[in-house]
Amino acid sequence: MASNENVEVTFEPISKRVLVNAGTTVLQAANEAGISLTTECGGKGTCGKCRVIVGKPECLSELTDSERRHLSTFEVSQGYRLACQAKVLRSTTIMLPAESHLGTRRFQATGLERVLTPKPAVKKVHVKMSKPTLSDIRPDYERLVDALPPIYQQAEVAHEVLKEIPTIIRQSNFDVTATIWSGRRIISVESGDTSEKVFGLAVDIGTSKIVCHLVDLVNGKTLDIESAENPQLVYGEDIISRITFATADPKNLETLQKALVNVINKIVGKICRRQGIERGQIYEAVVVGNTAMHHLFLGIQPKYVALSPFTPAVKKQLNVEASKLKIRIKPSGIVTILPVIAGFVGADAVADALASGICDSEDVSMLIDVGTNTEVLVGNSQDVIACSCASGPAFEGFHIRHGVKAVEGAIEKVRIREDFEVEYETIGGKKPIGLCGSAMIDLVAEMFKRGLIDSGGRINLNMKTERLRKRNGEIEFVVAWGGETKTGRDITITQGDIREVQLAKAAIYAACSILMEKKGLKEDDFDRVFVAGAFGNYLNLENAKVLGLIPDIPLEKIEFIGNAAITGAKMALISVEAREKADEISRKTRYVELAADQNFNKEFIDATLIPHKNLNKFPSVKRLLKGG
Numbered sequence: 001m002a003s004n005e006n007v008e009v010t011f012e013p014i015s016k017r018v019l020v021n022a023g024t025t026v027l028q029a030a031n032e033a034g035i036s037l038t039t040e041c042g043g044k045g046t047c048g049k050c051r052v053i054v055g056k057p058e059c060l061s062e063l064t065d066s067e068r069r070h071l072s073t074f075e076v077s078q079g080y081r082l083a084c085q086a087k088v089l090r091s092t093t094i095m096l097p098a099e100s101h102l103g104t105r106r107f108q109a110t111g112l113e114r115v116l117t118p119k120p121a122v123k124k125v126h127v128k129m130s131k132p133t134l135s136d137i138r139p140d141y142e143r144l145v146d147a148l149p150p151i152y153q154q155a156e157v158a159h160e161v162l163k164e165i166p167t168i169i170r171q172s173n174f175d176v177t178a179t180i181w182s183g184r185r186i187i188s189v190e191s192g193d194t195s196e197k198v199f200g201l202a203v204d205i206g207t208s209k210i211v212c213h214l215v216d217l218v219n220g221k222t223l224d225i226e227s228a229e230n231p232q233l234v235y236g237e238d239i240i241s242r243i244t245f246a247t248a249d250p251k252n253l254e255t256l257q258k259a260l261v262n263v264i265n266k267i268v269g270k271i272c273r274r275q276g277i278e279r280g281q282i283y284e285a286v287v288v289g290n291t292a293m294h295h296l297f298l299g300i301q302p303k304y305v306a307l308s309p310f311t312p313a314v315k316k317q318l319n320v321e322a323s324k325l326k327i328r329i330k331p332s333g334i335v336t337i338l339p340v341i342a343g344f345v346g347a348d349a350v351a352d353a354l355a356s357g358i359c360d361s362e363d364v365s366m367l368i369d370v371g372t373n374t375e376v377l378v379g380n381s382q383d384v385i386a387c388s389c390a391s392g393p394a395f396e397g398f399h400i401r402h403g404v405k406a407v408e409g410a411i412e413k414v415r416i417r418e419d420f421e422v423e424y425e426t427i428g429g430k431k432p433i434g435l436c437g438s439a440m441i442d443l444v445a446e447m448f449k450r451g452l453i454d455s456g457g458r459i460n461l462n463m464k465t466e467r468l469r470k471r472n473g474e475i476e477f478v479v480a481w482g483g484e485t486k487t488g489r490d491i492t493i494t495q496g497d498i499r500e501v502q503l504a505k506a507a508i509y510a511a512c513s514i515l516m517e518k519k520g521l522k523e524d525d526f527d528r529v530f531v532a533g534a535f536g537n538y539l540n541l542e543n544a545k546v547l548g549l550i551p552d553i554p555l556e557k558i559e560f561i562g563n564a565a566i567t568g569a570k571m572a573l574i575s576v577e578a579r580e581k582a583d584e585i586s587r588k589t590r591y592v593e594l595a596a597d598q599n600f601n602k603e604f605i606d607a608t609l610i611p612h613k614n615l616n617k618f619p620s621v622k623r624l625l626k627g628g
Helices: 026-032 065-070 073-077 140-147 159-171 231-235 239-248 250-275 291-298 347-356 437-449 495-519 541-547 564-574 576-588 600-607 619-625
Strands: 006-012 016-021 051-054 080-082 092-095 122-128 175-181 185-191 199-205 209-216 222-229 282-289 318-321 334-337 365-369 374-379 384-389 410-416 422-426 468-471 474-480 491-494 528-532 558-562
Touching: 006 026, 016 026, 026 092, 065 080, 122 140, 140 159, 159 185, 175 282, 199 250, 199 291, 199 564, 209 250, 209 564, 222 231, 222 250, 231 239, 231 250, 239 250, 239 291, 250 291, 282 291, 282 347, 282 564, 291 334, 291 347, 347 365, 347 374, 347 384, 347 528, 347 564, 347 576, 365 495, 365 564, 374 495, 384 495, 410 437, 410 474, 422 474, 437 474, 437 491, 437 495, 437 541, 474 495, 491 495, 495 600, 528 564, 541 619, 558 564, 564 576
Parallel strands: 006 092, 199 282, 282 334, 365 528, 528 558
Antiparallel strands: 006 016, 051 080, 051 092, 122 175, 175 185, 199 209, 209 222, 318 334, 365 374, 374 384, 410 422, 468 474, 474 491
């Protein structure tokens, strides 16, 4: 039970201390200390991943039923607890196991760059005004507007700026610089000539990460990049968990919105300090994200995005004063949120399309942005169709027994030799702590190639290797022995883990297949395939095809384009023409709702097999299996 008594919690091995009220959960205390713990279920006690170790059990509340389900008797005897369940009653020390503490995560903060001539919505005009006299008593605002070029003389002024004008123009001896947004709104008036200092912010709000670019709007160059975990992770690793949380109570929606705003403001503060600029010199931010993140950032109830027929509250591009969203750039500056397409195909997919140029070329292309929700676009300048599939969080390490995000120590590449011995690489070359998404794809594909699993994903216990075993009623394959790992425990892939990967890959392949069918396209018809996102950048394409994650298209036609969403946001920031193109992409892209497609369920079921029920769809894999 919570009380007003403060207790101190020390987190080791990082020696971080925090004061919290007695009765606070360990997970909440970790959040207060700025420590990210693994939690898929948003603190509901259903995933069992937020494990911590306590030396003095009497300092915490009694074991809950959830903890008894997820923790073995041995683990309890060793002091293991679930952070979301255990409440701190007295000052204590909590040890963070390697598999629970997320540590430093690898972000994909950049993407394919397209050269654009800067033509931003934000313009600065330096003017010298005549001073008022008894024969010229024009008011200050009208005097300023009259001094501007004719194209800006109908511009309105932000209220906050209007209040400052009388003082600023006199302090500067009527020598000022006006900042004008989109040719129609004066958002700043500054003393002297500041026309060379015009900055903007491109922001990609991902489900698990947030990336920001500080951009010089004079030349269009990125000056600084900063990224952070999405702080909403503590309310659920997946979108649906967060929507459920937001729906439960209006205050929860406010909590989620504030979490995003606060972390963006922290990022802006870091960037400004590094670059030696003021927050008030950032005049516009262009924001992208999937439809759920779009709504949560704006404080819009996302409930109906998750309910059939999956209707967003708004589709078009929005322009909101920064002060209204509490984004700490120029208060009268503008936060521009790019348009969505439909359902879960959001502004990030629009930005992907913008960055890749899929809508500008006559070449027939496919774009796949793999994530918890995977967006797929197919087409060219004549016509583009898009869909979103719930590929699930398996590739982020969730629902996988030893799954972790792409943090230091995560196994990211795997090869299984003919003698079934395992070769692997970890991020940062550190001792392994678990398996990230790219490793899961390698593992399942390699196990299939070596006959350790069949096309249905079933593990073959008849194979002669000590790495295959049955423990606690579950079949598993040992990837790394406990003597090699940072945790001291074996890292394994289980039959259940393989099923999770099969479901995720089947959803992605089925989405690609349905769009190809809608367009009447075969694999040979594609000129290019773009793979976007951090996950895609580290993907072994051959193994992805062996698994049946992506269509069997020649490798030379596949191009990794990194974080295309942030690139598209930056393009819209530095070019009004790119912004207009984003609007056009939103309007013209045809949306396909997979849930309404009569062939989707069959295609999904067929695609759960490795690589597919119809092996003729994967001729290169067929040749590989025959040794050809």
